[in-house]
Amino acid sequence: MKNIIFTILKIFIILFFLIFILEEYFVIKEYKNDEKLIDENKKIDYVIVLGARVYDDKPSKSLVERIKTANEFLHENEAAKVIATGGKGVNEKVTEASVIKRELLKLGIANERIILEDKSRNTVQNFEFSLEKIKKDNPEKNKRNILIVTNDYHIFRAKNIAKSLGYEKEGYKFYGLPAKTPLISIPKSHFREFLSNIKFFILSKK
Template sequence: MRKRKSILIWAGVFSLSFLLYFSFLHSKIREHTNTEVPKHADYIIILGARVKGEVPSLALQYRIDAAASYLKKNRESIAIASGGQGPGEDITEAEAIKRGLLAHGISSDRILLEDKSTDTVENIRFSKRLIPQNLKTGLLVTNDFHLYRAKSIAKDLGLNLEGIPAETPTVAIPKSYAREYLAITKYYLVNFF
């Protein structure tokens, strides 16, 4: 009886700790999406996401739309479209972003391509190499669930960037957030332990 009670107590403690930890992660994600987007940034980096053949996934389309909206209001800002080509993708994610921006009426001379990266760290590291030296202020464009980790990675790489949060497709919210909780946990383990 005592052993069973002890197991139940430990199970309760574990469950509560688990719940508190993921509540903390969710609050960090929300904190970084509920900030005012600075105007007149010198550049924005649009992080890639899945492309189906040549068609941006809904998550990527939302990033493109958010970036285009910003670029239309801030006509001096340039864009770095970032993302390589993965399985099932007939074009690079960067090319899909560029095509999407062009369709929104953004001039091609405002778009730089970073088309070699395979993950968020490479997106930011490789994009950093393309930033013209005279440009100082930048923003990251990604879906809201991804912004906290992306900004943290950028800071690790020497870029102090604010963000433009794009919506997350409703159908993708459970999967996207669950994967992001795990990705943030991995980020913490790699960087803090």
């Protein structure tokens, strides 16, 4: 009986790691492909910076990387506007969006280029509310290329969430620009994201 249990457990562990490796392949492939498209001078109209944890009023290391990545792109692409997203989470004194905006202003991004979305509580709402802001800012709907800035492990699911909301049918195109993941956060972030991707895949099939 013990041998059977051990064999089943071993098979389960092997399958788990195979699925994890496959998921990581798609995660990396997604943002690598987008990096090539952006390098080919794909015109971006709006940049959405997804919110992340704030400690009191200080950005977490992950959010710092997102802000740095967005700032570099915005300085190189001065026609693009940016949506700073994220409401106020548990134990956060200020909204994530306000922290993103504050830091971008410090880095020299003009106030008129920054659109605040400070009501969302999760990634789905980040996109729902941000796209409402974009439609309001651009009622003619002639600017439709949107760049998502988040940490590298999160690009794959973030883009899938954005696509699942149906905006591609209206002509919106989504691209991802990966920010670095702080070294200390890599194991936890990738494992948590793996579980989130599995959950998203299962729910999307229902």
